[in-house]
Amino acid sequence: MKIQTSVPTGKVARASQFMKAGVKVGGNYIKHYSKKLLDPNLSRDELHKDNAADIYDALSELKGSALKMAQMLSMDRGLLPIAYSDKFTMAQYSAPPLSGPLVVKTFKTYFGKTPSQLFDSFTIEAVNAASIGQVHQAYKDGKKLAVKVQYPGVADAVSSDLKIAKPLAVRLLKLNERDIDRYMGEVESKLLEETDYDLELKRSIEISEACAHIPGLVFPKYYPELSSKRILTMDWLEGMHLKEFMKTNPSQEVRNLIGQALWDFYDFQIHTLRQVHADPHPGNFLMRADGTMGVIDFGCVKVIPDFYYDNYFRLVNPDTLEDAVLTEEIFENLEFLTDADSPKERKFFSDLFIDMTRMLAEPFAVESFDFGDDSYFSRVYAFAEGLANVQELKNSKVARGSQDGLYVNRTYYGLYAMLNELKANVVTTKPEWLRSAKLVV
Structure with missing residues (x-):
């Protein structure tokens, strides 16, 4: 493995690395479109692979918040082409060492x-x-x-890295600049805590x-x-990371045991402690053949404010969505709807977020859930992909959703993704008040 003898720590040196990545990405696009002139049917697969490699190489030398962003993006399988998420997964536990x-x-x-x-x-x-x-x-x-x-210098570079990385994120990921600005403070505070x-x-x-x-x-x-x-x-702690563990072909019983431990771990943190290990990627868990699991790295912990908790989890109970007045009140509290919305916009965004809530809360609507059901995740990823193309969201004058939701949603997304890769069937324990009245014990 490549050994790194230094880490760029100055603003100029780190900015140069980002610029170098941007230049390489630009060159890859030129190369791609030149080939496309000769072959109009050429796919973007090679372009994505080249861009992913160049960006990862640049971020891995910078370490810190730059590489952490790649790690976070690797978990969002619906956000990036597979070439990016596969390459960025390396940031979870196999970046070049010092x-x-x-x-x-x-x-x-x-x-x-x-x-x-x-x-x-x-x-x-x-x-x-x-x-x-x-x-x-x-x-x-x-x-x-x-x-x-x-790594030396990563704590001092968090704020400047985020500012430098913003144009790259807007260009490469087609993210809304307004949304990035809204959540930048939350991301920055968490990255500083992690250092x-x-x-x-x-x-x-x-x-x-x-x-x-x-x-x-x-x-x-x-x-x-x-x-x-x-x-x-x-x-x-002894154990294997998720991909390595799955290669050992563990039994369904063992996968269910580990999956249940994962679910119960997050259920207790969120509903009892009101703070949560908000970095549920495979690099932070060590799985064992006996169905036990080691938990490491509490660098990223989200403390959940009571107001946000009360509103967010009221939506998780499917009975809430049957009460239109209560649902609209919660959407306002969670900043999905704003006072500036026209009646037409309120109707559109209410329907959109009801569909999203109902889908993501499906595991809570039943006593047990088969996270190995790929059809469920296909629907979730298709919905997420569709959201990226919703013009009303792109053209909205305000960013939608509370900043507190960024790491709470990321936590559940990571948890669901790990349980899906485990193909685990788990009892979805929850506080009694989150249970639908229609659920029969």
Whole structure:
């Protein structure tokens, strides 16, 4: 694997990487249209593959928020062509690692000691390298440890990276610039939190202790004395990431056990703790043949405000949609509808969001749900693709939806996607007040 000896940290150096990616993308388009003159039936598959490779290469050298955005996009299978989502998936756990001297330098900065002075043994080569940091294996007092080391400069570059990346996102992904601006503050605050390992240590201990009673889940012990603002040390957990695990052909029973643990984990966090591990991508879970699963990385945690929680989950109960007045009130509270909407716009957007809510809440409308049902996900992805072409949304004078919904929706999207890949059938536990009156126990 390619080893990275430095990370661009200055604004100019990082901006140059984004510009380099933009130039390469432009060149790929020129190459594509030149070929298309000779072959009018040429598909865009090669173009997407070339663009994905060039953009990923640029972002992987930048690390931090730039690579984190690629990781987030890899989860949104309906948003990007498959060439992009496949390539960007590498950001979840296999980005190019930093060289040994940079790792040692980070330890000296925050501990005044080298890794070999802190641990009985320390593997200088990274075992995994993702967007914000990379993981090393170590031993101390007979315990096998995972030591996460943050890439240098990523915390300081979050705000500037987001501003620089915005034009690329608008051009490449055809995203609405107004929508990007609306949610930029939420994304920026979460990315800044992810670079604060002191905060992650605190949240990791609190949430893992609170969720320790959930069957099938395994959490590491964390070591504050071996952790700092940029280094985090915990027990080493054995297990496989989702794709690797599925290659072992686990039984339906084992897949259901893991799927149930995943569902119960999120159900308890959201409805009891009112804060949630909002980064449900496969790189954060380690699955085992006995049906248990390790949970790691509490860097991205969304605290759910009571007002948003009360309104959002009232919609999840399918009985709510039968009450037109209540539904319209909730849509206003969640900022799907605004005072500036004409009667025609209110009717259009109400119907649109009712259809979307009914579809995404289907797992809550039954006692158990087969997430292996690809027909359900085909409908969801087709609906999402259709939304991208709705002119009324494109031309709307306001962005639709509360900022708080960004990470809550992302959480459920990631959870659903993992359960689908597991082909798990789970009991969709929920608070009693979210149950439809039509459900028979």
